[in-house]
Amino acid sequence: MIKAVLFDFDGTLANTLPICYYAFQNVFMKYDNRELSTNEISAMFGPSETGIIRENLTNADKEMAIEYFYEKYAEQHEYLVESYFEILALMKSLKEEDIKIGIFTGKAKRSLDISLNALDMNGLFDVIVTGDDVINPKPDPEGLLKALSFLKVKNSEVVFVGDSDADVMAGVRANVFTIGVQWLPEYQTSHFNEQPNLIVKSINEFKSYLKVGV
Structure with missing residues (x-):
């Protein structure tokens, strides 16, 4: 589950x-x-x-x-940054299903806060781990494991979603189900060097996989 x-x-x-x-x-x-x-x-x-x-x-x-x-x-x-209603709707759908949501990013907290404020995403997340919170950045799984520990969930109960090779490698090393996404106009990786468990190209495809909001 x-x-x-x-x-x-x-x-x-x-x-x-x-x-x-x-x-x-x-x-x-x-x-x-x-x-x-x-x-x-x-x-x-x-x-x-x-x-x-x-x-x-x-x-x-x-x-x-x-x-x-x-x-x-x-x-x-x-x-330069457009707000996407589909992303906000996805977060709402997950929360309605009592699924905890979090961020594991290499960004520093300062720039993440700028973006969260600008995109009306403040207060949405149960845990946030930034580049300021780790000694070893992605592809090291340190930040991901910190998030799991904070949420008190097992590896088998978590999905990690990212758009880069470093994301996928971190997810695989943390032994969590890892999804590579290519659903925004710009993303970092077209062909993953390490294969994620799943690649999705749209938010609806992701929702269908999790069986939320559909």
Whole structure:
């Protein structure tokens, strides 16, 4: 019996990849004079945005660069990130079935809070684990296991949903049923290197699998 569904955030619950790319491109151009492609930025994903900047920026002003990232992320969020009614409806359907919902994301809490506020998703989740809450980022399952422990559910009672190879690897390593999704306009992985238990391309397909809201 499924008692909890845990979700990645960027590219899974929200089409935030465009704003992430935009903010990182501005940071690396301003501080390193480097023009990065979306693929180059995506290859850095894993740590939180603060970790990405500290590990990849050559400029010594890393803390100023981090502040600049959040400035760009916040100022363009409403223009680059669209709210999806289907996602909110899915969360409501799961809660109506008494299924706990949570987020396990590599994002730092600060940027996640910006997005949750902008998308009216505050207060929806029973547990949130961000990149700030772990020592080892995805594909390590540390954050996922923390979420399971907090919710007091077994591995066999959980589904983990994500759009990247790192998500799938974390789910497999945590020994939970792992679903790769490609249901938003932009997602990180077209062909998973490690196969999830299931791949779904629409929210209705996901609902049908869980038998909720259908």
